[in-house]
Amino acid sequence: MGELKVMKEKQSGFNLKQNMLLFMLENAVWPLFIAIYLILGVIQPVIFSPTFFMYILYLSVPLGFAILGQTICLIGGVLDLSIGSLVGFSAMIAGVILKDFYGIPPHLSFALPIIFGLLCGSFNGYFTGFLRLNPFIVTLATMMAFQGLKIIVARGFTIPGSYLPEIYLFPGSNVTFSIISFIVTVVLVWIFLRYTRPGIHIYVVGGNQDVAHMMGVDPKKMIFLIFSISGVFAGISGLYYTGFNRSVPITLGNEVLFPTFAAAIISGVSLRGGRGNILNVVGGALLLGVIEAFLVTYAVSPEARIVGYGFMVLIAVLFNQFRDNVRDSILRRI
Amino acid sequence: MGHNYEYMKRPLLSLRNIHKYFGKVHALKGVDLDIYEGEIIGLIGDNGAGKSTLTKIIAGVIRKDSGEIYLNGKPVEIKSVEDARRLGIEVAFQEMTLIDSLDIGLNIFLGREPLNQKIPLFLDYNKMYEETRKILKQLGLRTSDSPKREVRFLSGGEKQGIVVARAMLFQSKLVILDEPTRNLSVAGVRMVLDFIRSLKEKNIACIFISHTLHHVYEVADRIVLLSLGRKILDVPKSQYSVEELEEMIIERTMKHDISA
Ligand SMILES: Nc1ncnc2c1ncn2[C@@H]1O[C@H](COP(=O)(O)OP(=O)(O)OP(=O)(O)O)[C@@H](O)[C@H]1O
Ligand SMILES: [Mg+2]
Numbered sequence: 001m002g003e004l005k006v007m008k009e010k011q012s013g014f015n016l017k018q019n020m021l022l023f024m025l026e027n028a029v030w031p032l033f034i035a036i037y038l039i040l041g042v043i044q045p046v047i048f049s050p051t052f053f054m055y056i057l058y059l060s061v062p063l064g065f066a067i068l069g070q071t072i073c074l075i076g077g078v079l080d081l082s083i084g085s086l087v088g089f090s091a092m093i094a095g096v097i098l099k100d101f102y103g104i105p106p107h108l109s110f111a112l113p114i115i116f117g118l119l120c121g122s123f124n125g126y127f128t129g130f131l132r133l134n135p136f137i138v139t140l141a142t143m144m145a146f147q148g149l150k151i152i153v154a155r156g157f158t159i160p161g162s163y164l165p166e167i168y169l170f171p172g173s174n175v176t177f178s179i180i181s182f183i184v185t186v187v188l189v190w191i192f193l194r195y196t197r198p199g200i201h202i203y204v205v206g207g208n209q210d211v212a213h214m215m216g217v218d219p220k221k222m223i224f225l226i227f228s229i230s231g232v233f234a235g236i237s238g239l240y241y242t243g244f245n246r247s248v249p250i251t252l253g254n255e256v257l258f259p260t261f262a263a264a265i266i267s268g269v270s271l272r273g274g275r276g277n278i279l280n281v282v283g284g285a286l287l288l289g290v291i292e293a294f295l296v297t298y299a300v301s302p303e304a305r306i307v308g309y310g311f312m313v314l315i316a317v318l319f320n321q322f323r324d325n326v327r328d329s330i331l332r333r334i
Numbered sequence: 335m336g337h338n339y340e341y342m343k344r345p346l347l348s349l350r351n352i353h354k355y356f357g358k359v360h361a362l363k364g365v366d367l368d369i370y371e372g373e374i375i376g377l378i379g380d381n382g383a384g385k386s387t388l389t390k391i392i393a394g395v396i397r398k399d400s401g402e403i404y405l406n407g408k409p410v411e412i413k414s415v416e417d418a419r420r421l422g423i424e425v426a427f428q429e430m431t432l433i434d435s436l437d438i439g440l441n442i443f444l445g446r447e448p449l450n451q452k453i454p455l456f457l458d459y460n461k462m463y464e465e466t467r468k469i470l471k472q473l474g475l476r477t478s479d480s481p482k483r484e485v486r487f488l489s490g491g492e493k494q495g496i497v498v499a500r501a502m503l504f505q506s507k508l509v510i511l512d513e514p515t516r517n518l519s520v521a522g523v524r525m526v527l528d529f530i531r532s533l534k535e536k537n538i539a540c541i542f543i544s545h546t547l548h549h550v551y552e553v554a555d556r557i558v559l560l561s562l563g564r565k566i567l568d569v570p571k572s573q574y575s576v577e578e579l580e581e582m583i584i585e586r587t588m589k590h591d592i593s594a
Contacts, residue, residue, distance in 0.1 A: 195456050195457055195459075196455045196456055196457065197447055197449065197455050197456075197457060198455065200440065200447060200457065203433075203435070203436060204433055204436065204440075204444065204445075206435075207433035207434060207435045207436060208433050208434070210429075211429070211431040211432065211433055211444075212433075212445075213395065213415075214390075214393075214395050214415065214427055214429065214431045215415065215431050215444040215445040216414070216415035216416050216419065216444075216445035216446070217444070217445045218414075270435070274433065274434075274435040274436070275435045331484065331487055332487050
């Protein structure tokens with residue numbers, strides 16, 4: 001009997017070690033972020049200053065909202081190629097309306113990009129969810145459509161911040177508010193995904209749509225919901241980008257799509273759907289933020305940055321694959 | 335014993351002239367079936383006979399093309415899985431409907447997760463894992479220690495155990511088990527057959543689908559044979575030995591195949 005007890009203890013000690021390793025693997029994006037932050041900081045010491053760190057946080061927020069939207073899509077087993085264009089379009093059409101039409105109460109102005117984001121996201125959701133069309137094709141089509149619409153409604157011009165209500169610029173331009181509101185949103189999304197029924201059903205649908213259907217979880221409704229949420233986050237992202245830039249440049253949203261994938265994937269969101277932790281995605285967002293800020297200090301051209309993003313997505317996929325393999329090999333043995 | 339009396343009662347569920355097409359495939363060609371309370375029907379038939387199709391129609395997963403369904407004599411429309419559940423129909427599908435990336439507890443409660451009493455839409459995880467542990471233990475499954483384990487790391491038989499446990503937890507008026515003994519060890523099969531018998535004690539009806547005639551014969555009150563979408567045999571088990579049944583099945587199937 002004594003022997004049995006020893007064996008049990010040994011086993012639980014073993015499990016503890018394994019559990020710690022699993023924990024590390026699942027949250028690997030944080031050590032990775034810290035490592036890259038330190039390395040880049042050695043090359044460019046200005047990165048270590050508290051002000052600069054705040055700047056990195058601040059810089060990550062507008063993109064961060066779009067990343068939240070993309071992550072929810074990936075967890076739900078779909079992808080949203082239109083998210084970047086929608087960030088730009090919702091910001092632009094809201095900007096044009098605020099510039100050209102008087103009589104919109106300023107304190108309601110925030111709702112504009114979010115409403116357009118929701119409408120366009122629901123449009124994606126209708127075609128992919130209720131009409132069962134392939135999300136890749138649908139969002140590829142709407143990516144081009146939203147991009148074109150953005151340029152059409154802008155009539156080719158950037159909207160300067162001076163044409164917009166000051167309160168409308170506030171969320172994205174105030175550093176403290178920007179960062180805190182993002183953190184609060186992340187926590188709310190995390191709670192939604194983990195602790196509510198619709199949140200869990202996003203994981204269910206991402207795991208297997210046929211099974212979801214047979215167990216009474218309607219994939220049509222869920223996919224519609226997922227794209228609608230993604231659209232809302234695109235709208236919020238547009239709002240924050242507008243404040244961040246204090247204008248709506250015609251290029252707004254052009255560099256959003258790839259980083260959303262890179263951040264989600266490097267944070268451990270499975271491309272096969274059904275898996276991912278939104279808190280880790282913040283680590284992914286910060287990781288991109290540090291790299292972005294570093295490149296800014298060296299005045300790297302936007303073209304070179306796009307090349308960089310391309311490779312970053314590749315590296316993220318490789319990293320993800322590696323992590324999943326190690327994780328599975330541990331879990332299988334428990 | 336008591337059989338004739340049972341047949342005089344109103345059936346719990348009646349299917350009348352059920353047809354189903356998949357494109358050009360006529361999967362069900364006018365199937366009638368009556369199921370009484372506390373009755374165990376052994377539903378058998380060749381691969382592609384239409385057993386699972388019938389199951390899915392009753393479960394609300396697919397829609398019939400024509401025919402009627404009656405519950406306690408009243409016509410009902412089963413348009414969705416929720417409809418079926420509301421009517422007290424619980425199904426363990428042949429496809430082992432599990433989400434690999436979710437844990438055992440969430441899989442058991444898939445689509446009807448227990449909700450928190452106070453906060454709307456929020457899950458009651460404690461209750462979920464507690465009930466999961468209880469039901470797995472009751473079935474004598476090894477997985478009862480780890481309700482938070484991801485399902486994809488379970489063996490085929492362990493997965494099948496989860497599917498049966500789900501049916502056991504949500505049993506209500508009618509339980510349909512489509513190939514519940516597949517992948518199972520001798521002890522596992524015993525567990526499933528005991529479960530089916532326990533339904534009878536609670537006066538719950540059961541449709542048990544299996545390719546293993548011996549398992550079916552052991553628990554069923556009535557044997558129903560489907561062939562190419564038609565019911566070609568519907569007999570009380572008590573009148574036949576398993577050998578006689580086997581012979582009858584082969585004979586009928588051959589005759590039906592030739593005529594069809
Ligand atoms: N979703 C579907 N789409 C097209 N055809 C289908 C579909 N489901 C079933 N069928 C066809 O309907 C017929 C009956 O299939 P069903 O699955 O009901 O058979 P079964 O009796 O359950 O067979 P098995 O013993 O192999 O499980 C088959 O010819 C099958 O090919
Ligand atoms: Mg079948």
